[in-house]
Amino acid sequence: MVEKITADALRFGSDRLNAAGILSASLKRDLETLRDGLEKVSNWEQAENHFKKVGIGAIKASGPMSKVYRILACLMESLEKHTANLVEGGWSIDSVSLLDVESGCSTYTGRLLVRVMNRSGNTAVLIDGPFVWDCAAHGIPQTEAAQALGYRCIVKFPKIQTP
Numbered sequence: 001m002v003e004k005i006t007a008d009a010l011r012f013g014s015d016r017l018n019a020a021g022i023l024s025a026s027l028k029r030d031l032e033t034l035r036d037g038l039e040k041v042s043n044w045e046q047a048e049n050h051f052k053k054v055g056i057g058a059i060k061a062s063g064p065m066s067k068v069y070r071i072l073a074c075l076m077e078s079l080e081k082h083t084a085n086l087v088e089g090g091w092s093i094d095s096v097s098l099l100d101v102e103s104g105c106s107t108y109t110g111r112l113l114v115r116v117m118n119r120s121g122n123t124a125v126l127i128d129g130p131f132v133w134d135c136a137a138h139g140i141p142q143t144e145a146a147q148a149l150g151y152r153c154i155v156k157f158p159k160i161q162t163p
Helices: 004-020 025-036 047-054 065-080 083-089 142-153
Strands: 091-103 107-118 123-134 154-156
Touching: 004 025, 004 065, 004 083, 004 142, 025 065, 025 091, 047 065, 065 083, 065 091, 065 107, 065 123, 065 142, 065 154, 083 091, 091 123, 123 142, 142 154
Parallel strands: none
Antiparallel strands: 091 107, 107 123, 123 154
8 A cells, every 4th residue: 555645646636637637538547547546556566467457548657656656646746736737738648658667665756758648630649758767766764755755755856848
């Protein structure tokens, strides 16, 4: 079970993005499925296996579910700052991919790729860049940092480029 700070950020962030109407139907469904499993999924269950089991398709990721949840929570928070621009441009977030990931004892690194689609069916890349989650970078024991800070252990997150 992922820590409360991350679970709450994922829930509230996806609620706000959904209310703004900037999630594609498939991504909305996938986020709802992931939210339903927040208290049920083992932190160490591998994302690829879990996604296949529950039918996730608009989100691609690998590594432990707790770390995937943390990146998604940070993404929700980051996207909220760009909601008005996305709504104004008629864009909806279509897919999320965590690529080239590596999961270490205190780290989770990789590349985040987020695609959007407009009403005309045109697609664009909203985010494409590296991320680093590191619970050892905060001056407190790793386990304590992971539990207390959760997704806020992000030390590097890619910029959003609104189309």
